[in-house]
Amino acid sequence: MPRLEKIKGKGTKRPRLDWKFVQRFCSIQKVLFPSWTSPNVIMFGTLLGITLTEQLIIYQVGVLPSHFYYVLADKDYSGFKNLVGMAMVLIILNSTLKSLDQYICNQMYVSWRKTLTESLHTAYFKGRVYYTLNVLREDIDNPDQRISQDAERLCKQMSTMASRLIVSPFTLTYYTYHCFNSTGWIGPVSIFGYFVIGTIANKILMGPIVSTLFEQEKLEGDFRFKHMQIRVNAESAAFYRAGKVEHMRTNRRLQALLQTQKSLINKELWLYIGVNTFDYLGGFLSYIIIAIPIFTGIYDGLTPGELSALISKNAFVCIYLINGFTQLIDLSTTLSDVAGYTHRIGELREVMDDILREQCDYDPASGESYDFDSDFDVHAGPLDTAFIVDHLSYKSPYSDQLLVEDLSLKIKQGTHLLVVGNTGTGKTSLLRVLNRLWEAHSGFVQMTTCFGPRGTLFLPQKPYLTDGTLREQVIYPLKDIYPASGSVDDDRIIQFLELAGVSSLLKRTGGLDEVVDWNWYDVLSPGEMQRLCFARLFYLQPKYAVLDEATSALTEGAEAQLYRTCKQLGMTLISLGHRSSIEKYHDVQLKLCGGGRWELTKIRASSGSLNHRDEDM
Template sequence: MSGSSMCAQARALAKTPQRHAIWQLIKPFWVSEERWRAWMMLIAIVVLSLGLVYISVQINQWNQVFYDALQNKNYPVFKAQLWRFTYLALIFIVLAVYKIYLTQGLQMRWRRWMTERFMGKWLAHQAYYHTEQQQIVDNPDQRIAEDLNVLTQYTLSLSLGLLSSLVTLFSFIDILWHVSGPMTFALGQHAITLPGYMVWFALLYAVLGSLLIWWVGKPLVMLGFNQERYEANFRFGLIRIRENNDAIALYHGEPREAQQLGDRFDTIRSNWWAIMRITRRLNIATNFYGQFAIVFPLLVAAPRYFSGAIQMGGLMQIASAFGQVQGALSWFIDAFNDLATWKACVNRLAGFNAAVDQVHHQPRGIQLREETAHPLTLDNLSLHLPDGQPLLTGAEMTLQRGDRLLIVGPSGCGKSTLLRAIAGIWPYGAGAIGVEGNANMLFLPQRSYIPIGTLREALSYPSLASEYSDAQLMRVLENCRLKHLQRWLDTSANWSHRLSPGEQQRLAFARALLIRPSILFLDEATSALDDETEQLMYCLLVDELPDVTLVSVAHRNSVAKYHQTCWRFSRGEDQPARLALSPLPA
């Protein structure tokens, strides 16, 4: 996928209304097997939030009594109110601490559940493989590792913040309505009385501020979406250098890698400067709004104070209640940055979820069926590329138990793709592949996967290391000319970097001798071995696994003598290949 098309996809995801997609992301956890504990924790958090609002109401009432006592120089009331404030503050602290504690616990529980669910979907049906092949989603690792964290954290904080703001609003709006009293002003020849006038001022102030903040900060959603993608692309480039350090060093490719990394970082920098410019304007607006809100209620309520309609305590109570109402009405303003981050994260997760679902529901052109009489059959099999370009057409084949088949043909004709189709991970094409129901298939590609961990775990993969004894592991290492590695069995390392390509291929053969599959596929699995070692590996397979059905893809004629039949890919110009029986190469 080109950079422009990926950008177009990102823009489409960021702008598409996704109410249903948002609900599909949030809902499953709350109806899952974790629902009872999750709801109990959420209810406890809500109760604590309501308790915090109640304490805030009590402190607001305390303001009037305390400041009236100051104005009237009433020392006994002043002292009593200090004690009252002490226990109100202690209760507030306890409620606030445990609200945060339970919220963090619920967030981690939710994140763990969603991480397991998303990882399961991504790994199921080889979705991780197909999404990369089709390039329909970028940086899935980041979406699982980071975006799920943001989703759970911000969904809880924003929703609980909104709930707290609504409860605060309804709790203090009545107080503000009564303590502010009416305001009478002349409009032309008419005198108009506005009851609870401070409520209307708070509402007008918050609405105008929210509209201003939304207008200034709206571009942050798309910029945040792009920033996450650019950061992930840059990290992926760094990881690629680590994974391919040997080849890059041999090519002396450092200048080219530096240029590519520099270009990727330039996109981060450019987008970041755009975020900075929007954030600067947003901070100007929010800081002006927040600072002016401190003095605004005092200015509006000052005429009633100086006229003697209210005392100092009433003025402070009005200022406090106005601040609570205005703060509640300003939830959107205070949460705008978090909302922009949350929305960009939701867009990315919704896109990831849709891409994985698309793979799961993608119709299979190649049918896989269970065979009873033969280990492997191909029935009018055709192979296509994901874009529909034909690779192979009309393949027919039947293998018997113990057959050893060599597949040859020019590079790029589809030999490895045929093995992927037999493995069930290549759905593009038509026809059918039959595999014996109880068959234990093992595929050894040119470059086998070696997990990070102990050599024992790498040798046993994909089985558990506990399934094999030390004697079995030592024996296959010695047979595959890897005796020098026996002392490292329980050493953890990145063995794909510590072992040479030849050692890695011999390790793959050792796996085959351990697992003892009924059908073994070798895809250029000896390309890094010298002739003598290659002959040894094939001799081991023939001697140790005499009943295995062996299918080899190879370019070297030297391995032909270990096979009984040969099928050759042949194709004309601009024509899909055909698979036909051919004499074994001399």
């Protein structure tokens, strides 16, 4: 049986520019370019055509000075006017093509980000992947940052590199041919040798940068998460007067981040020195290559004007060829960023695929693979039964100690179950196992009803309020388009808000469909949040309602009203709680005694025990 355990201290290989990077980069490209007819491929092809045309125009602009030298030396006024006119046309064409180049790169950035982020969202929200990543795994840091920021930065960096990379093979081939015609074999050989040396040097200098950038992004996520934690829990921290300690802990994360950033800056210094050195050396190399045929007497028969024109043309060809190589070397700093983001996103995709594969391979409800896209589909089973538990043993993923051992029971329609026990005995953990958030250590669990309306709904201990209108709060987790809109549905929602005791929210929000600009958690009290969740429960009207201390912030009178309404609406209750006041709404009590022990008794016929396991008695 597979186990989703929290991985602690897992040693991971430091990210580098290696074959793993190539594999991850190629897998991301398959997401960005899914087919030959996709919009991204069409934009990429358009960019290729524009950049090639741009290079042809650049070549014509580059050799214009040689023509000017020639006509000026001959004092050819007519030829000079024609060259000026041609120069104006070429400059306008070149500026237009450059603008189109940048425009398409920006469009590709937006399209790439949309495609990549939506692909990550698809995997992230499939089944319980988002839960497993954020709660049960430690080998992936800050998945939210990887999706929201790292993906954006990767697409931005790739878009800045795109036009230069796709045109490089064509420009290098074209200018190598012209350089060979101008200088012979020594010119191209010298330039290629210069590029090889520069590439090796930059590869050596880039190695430490990739892993340091990877670590920096992790610490950025930790720092941002700390601020988010304070924002979400500001009131609780204020009640503790915890400003000083949170200040200290936040600064501690900031210092760790800044220390890594300084290390990255120090390592990038040597890369910048190498890049800039090769940039300036390239200018000198072009003149050395041009000088060789001149000093060897190849051009002795030319007039000064013709020689000036030839030198200008050859200089442009050699310099542009060297510039093509130096641009690739300059991209090494961008490539190091791309490598860091590629490793972070690639690692996230691999872990999400691995989690989803484990979840699909093992389904506690039926032992077969489960379609996580159909969370509201009905599982086969007895019509009057919600859960079948047979010799179930379970424990926390963070501990080896069993919370409950060898538990067997059936939760049937019309039989209301109350689960009690001291803190830490595994009450909420039982719900996690029933809902397949955690896997059982041994035994068998089958959920025979569907999730959602007409099936089973879980109300967690901490109320969850999504962003959106009051209607969207009530119908959650149904999709916005699912419920019927109109007066009938509005009347139902208003009725259930009144039954839950939060009809005042209609006035505060301005109506069911008015968009609010506040955080629901900041505006509502804990009791109001629990009442709103009950209004949601009433609207969805499941057969089985699993309540994890869902009335802990309410008075006993309000609690009694909500429980009575649930039963009047035909719900079978599975409740977790400490209050004795809710016993009267249940038929059977499951008491978790700790150490794996449990007791199952009838509440209304308490003279006997239905099942009892206590190895100490």
